[in-house]
Amino acid sequence: MTQDRPDAAELLDALAEFLYADVREWAPSEKRFQVLVAANLCAILGRELRAGEGPLRDDLALFRDLLGASPPAAKLDGDELREAVQDAKSELARRIRAGELDAELSAIAGRLRDHVRRKLDVARPGYAD
Amino acid sequence: MGAEGPDAGAVREALAESVGDDPGPVRLRLVPGGASRETFLVEASERSWVLRRDPPGAQSFVPLRVEFGVARAALESGVPVPAPLRFEPEGGRFGSAGYLMERVDGTSVAPRILRRDAYADARERLPDELAVALARIHSIEAGTVEGVPMSGEDPAVAACELWEAELDRVSEPLPALEAGLRWLRLNRPPPPGRQALVHGDFRLGNVIVGEGGLAAVIDWELCHAGDPAEDVGWLCIRSWRFGNDDLPVAGLGRLEGFLDSYAAAGGLPPDPARLGWWEAMGNVKWAVICARQADDHLTGRRRSHELASLGRRICEPEWDLLELMPAASSASRPGAAGSAGLA
Numbered sequence: 001m002t003q004d005r006p007d008a009a010e011l012l013d014a015l016a017e018f019l020y021a022d023v024r025e026w027a028p029s030e031k032r033f034q035v036l037v038a039a040n041l042c043a044i045l046g047r048e049l050r051a052g053e054g055p056l057r058d059d060l061a062l063f064r065d066l067l068g069a070s071p072p073a074a075k076l077d078g079d080e081l082r083e084a085v086q087d088a089k090s091e092l093a094r095r096i097r098a099g100e101l102d103a104e105l106s107a108i109a110g111r112l113r114d115h116v117r118r119k120l121d122v123a124r125p126g127y128a129d
Numbered sequence: 130m131g132a133e134g135p136d137a138g139a140v141r142e143a144l145a146e147s148v149g150d151d152p153g154p155v156r157l158r159l160v161p162g163g164a165s166r167e168t169f170l171v172e173a174s175e176r177s178w179v180l181r182r183d184p185p186g187a188q189s190f191v192p193l194r195v196e197f198g199v200a201r202a203a204l205e206s207g208v209p210v211p212a213p214l215r216f217e218p219e220g221g222r223f224g225s226a227g228y229l230m231e232r233v234d235g236t237s238v239a240p241r242i243l244r245r246d247a248y249a250d251a252r253e254r255l256p257d258e259l260a261v262a263l264a265r266i267h268s269i270e271a272g273t274v275e276g277v278p279m280s281g282e283d284p285a286v287a288a289c290e291l292w293e294a295e296l297d298r299v300s301e302p303l304p305a306l307e308a309g310l311r312w313l314r315l316n317r318p319p320p321p322g323r324q325a326l327v328h329g330d331f332r333l334g335n336v337i338v339g340e341g342g343l344a345a346v347i348d349w350e351l352c353h354a355g356d357p358a359e360d361v362g363w364l365c366i367r368s369w370r371f372g373n374d375d376l377p378v379a380g381l382g383r384l385e386g387f388l389d390s391y392a393a394a395g396g397l398p399p400d401p402a403r404l405g406w407w408e409a410m411g412n413v414k415w416a417v418i419c420a421r422q423a424d425d426h427l428t429g430r431r432r433s434h435e436l437a438s439l440g441r442r443i444c445e446p447e448w449d450l451l452e453l454m455p456a457a458s459s460a461s462r463p464g465a466a467g468s469a470g471l472a
Binding site for chain 2: 040090099108116117120
């Protein structure tokens with residue numbers, strides 16, 4: 001790693017602690033909720049950074065499987081991975097809306113629980129338990 | 130307050146005409162919150178009122194003129210509302226379209242209502258009071274109030290079309306939400322026997338609660354003619370329970386007692402399948418609203434970290450929506466209002 005510690009997630013932890021424990025105390029009452037929202041966003045970012053690219057890879061595999069597409073030939077990283085996930089996600093959303101997947105709709109919805117759970121793990125841990 | 134706020138002298142003049150005597154000089158304070166309408170506290174030396182108006186240049190689902198008429202009809206039907214006093218159109222004495230109403234004391238902050246000791250008595254009474262208020266709203270014939278949006282012959286079809294169209298204004302693809310929406314399209318309840326005035330956003334955030342209980346129903350900007358079950362389903366979505374997940378009615382109470390009170394006050398309680406459908410649709414609606422608000426930030430229409438954060442809340446109603454689909458759910462969720470009925 002090029003950068004010295006704290007790493008990105010640790011910096012966000014520090015920021016979240018400052019917002020939550022300090023700023024919230026002296027912020028005017030009508031702004032306290034917004035301070036909490038900011039602290040929560042830092043916590044979300046920290047979890048997203050720590051989760052790495054694993055959830056994206058899992059989503060790509062799930063979406064491609066639901067679309068009946070074969071897994072990508074090469075292992076994708078970074079922007080290429082993000083782009084592939086976004087493309088598969090768009091195509092899946094489009095085909096569901098168009099009614100092309102009606103026959104398997106319940107099964108697809110059941111499997112998309114994993115995708116939504118991956119989002120919740122970062123945005124709202126514990127919500128799906 | 131910016132230079133574009135309403136003119137205090139003109140508001141005083143309108144008040145003098147409405148209440149019958151001059152209140153004296155008034156001071157206007159913008160109340161924070163309120164995504165699409167501006168709310169001002171109008172304070173004179175002895176009394177205060179509330180002015181609700183469109184932000185200059187804004188467009189809304191239900192024009193404020195219609196909201197004013199709906200609030201009057203609700204008052205006449207025994208719904209507790211801040212008495213509406215005077216409407217002024219765009220370019221009138223309030224600048225943009227708006228209306229003056231009585232001020233009702235209390236809070237609309239749901240977590241406060243659900244947690245603070247001061248509201249313990251109110252919490253006991255609220256499920257019953259909300260049920261009675263809702264039954265009275267639903268007793269109003271939507272067609273008798275000028276300008277209330279209609280839903281066509283089948284409110285369930287109308288809801289699917291409306292929220293698909295709203296979702297299409299956001300570029301983010303949401304396959305889980307699409308699966309829920311598609312399932313709702315394919316499993317609609319039959320059209321209701323009677324279409325009623327539907328509040329459209331009936332939850333603790335849109336009522337005023339005092340320490341004694343329900344003080345007023347406010348914010349009619351999503352009202353329309355439709356299936357009364359829509360308001361019950363929306364009130365019961367998990368997002369409005371604020372952690373009290375086993376209490377489906379706004380985190381306050383159980384469904385059975387609520388529906389009994391609703392029926393005793395003249396409402397026709399929806400069967401579990403119909404209610405479950407509208408609870409699921411309520412989750413679609415909240416997910417789309419979150420996506421739209423995040424999009425307002427992303428496109429620069431309204432930059433705000435609070436709006437941005439809503440983009441990461443879409444997954445909560447998405448999850449609840451999938452839980453309400455029978456085959457997608459691993460086990461029925463005990464607190465779900467319609468958990469018995471979606472099969």
